[in-house]
Amino acid sequence: MNEVERLENRSKKEIYCNCCGKPIIKTTLKGVTMDYLHIEKEWGYFSNKDLTRQKFNVCERCFDKWISTFEIPVEESLVEDIYVYTDEEMEILSAAYKASGEI
Numbered sequence: 700m701n702e703v704e705r706l707e708n709r710s711k712k713e714i715y716c717n718c719c720g721k722p723i724i725k726t727t728l729k730g731v732t733m734d735y736l737h738i739e740k741e742w743g744y745f746s747n748k749d750l751t752r753q754k755f756n757v758c759e760r761c762f763d764k765w766i767s768t769f770e771i772p773v774e775e776s777l778v779e780d781i782y783v784y785t786d787e788e789m790e791i792l793s794a795a796y797k798a799s800g801e802i
């Protein structure tokens with residue numbers, strides 16, 4: 700399958716990483732996917748992209764590669780008010796990450 704066919708065969712319902720082209724894996728939990736970065740940007744006047752909206756997704760693996768190229772490290776802090784999954788939800792999410800080779 701060449702690159703054009705591969706791109707055409709991508710489902711509109713799936714979420715793909717724009718860097719590596721791999722699908723962001725959904726779990727059996729409704730609406731829960733492996734974590735990824737989604738960016739939407741509307742460029743303003745005098746930028747080289749006047750009035751253009753861009754959006755893309757980046758999987759965690761590609762995100763880590765990308766930020767490792769930054770001159771200034773990404774600022775990190777602990778998130779304390781995050782949704783707490785049940786044990787069953789944690790197992791499903793963990794299985795999705797294992798299946799993807801991320802852990």
Ligand SMILES: [Zn+2]
Nearest residue numbers: 716719758761
């Ligand atoms: Zn990726």
